[in-house]
Amino acid sequence: MVGPRAEGVAIITGAAGGMGAPCARQMADAGWQDLLLVDLDEARLEAVAAPLRAAGATVATLAADMTAPDFTDRFVAALAGKPIGALIHTAGVSPSMCDAQRILEINLDATVTLVDAVRDRMAPQSCAVLFSSNSASMPMPPEAAAAFNAPLPAKPSVDLLPIANHPNLAYPLSKIAVRAIARREAHAFGKRGARICTVSPGLIDTPNMGRVEAQASEMAAAMAANAPFGRQGDPEELAAVCVFLCSPAASFVTAVDWLVDGGQTATILANFPGQ
DSSP: OOOOOSOOOSEETTTSSSHHHHHHHHHHHTOOOEEEEEEOOHHHHHHHHHHHHHHEEEEEEEETTTTTTHHHHHHHHTTOOOOOOEEEOOOOOOOSSOHHHHHHHIIIIIHHHHHHGGGGGGGEEEEEEEEOGGGGGGGGOOHHHHHHHHHSSHHHHHHHHGOSSSSSHHHHHHHHHHHHHHHHHHHHTTTOOOOEEEEEEESSTTTTHHHHHHHHHHHHHHHHHHTTTSOOOOHHHHHHHHHHTTSGGTTOOOOOEEEEEETHHHHHHSSSTTT
């Protein structure tokens, strides 16, 4: 039975980015009129926030490094005591953007910090959507995959770096861990009447990630070209799935991953066996 929409603020991290900005716009269009947008750059955040405010939404921004020691305090202050109705956590980096340790800090440590901060602030009927990746569906060394599926150490980027000391390992393993976090947290969220799940984009046509990876990786370009639709995904297509997951229509969806890749994963597993 579809119930009421959650009351509270809708949070989008990475909100100035190619995936986060469409999520912010579509959440506002879907009736979420109290938004908190989080990203590194205040000017870019304001460029996303201003038109939403002009259309009638209440939009707060938080320009912050999610890996910084003071992030949780600043984040909680920005909530101003409001319950959380929705969280779409898009913030992250890809293999071509930085080294292995920084990938683990941003993609994994920051996700752990954020989930810890929101867990007890989620409203009934709310949902947290964490961004994983279709790369988490690729075969990984069994010992490495097991370590990132297991309960995480207090500082994953330090303790798990020896297992994932190359960007091309650190990225998919960090995303395997994000999926595991959602599965493990489902009961704690469920006790509050809240849900938590992940989405796993394939190659999405964003300027700072999708296009960079397509240029850097022959396999990534082939994956998109040979997939059923023969193209990269549009960020708006990905955002629409996130908005659905935060809606009452998805009220029985939790602890699962939604693969949003236009068949790219199936293509790469069929055409590049052993990858």
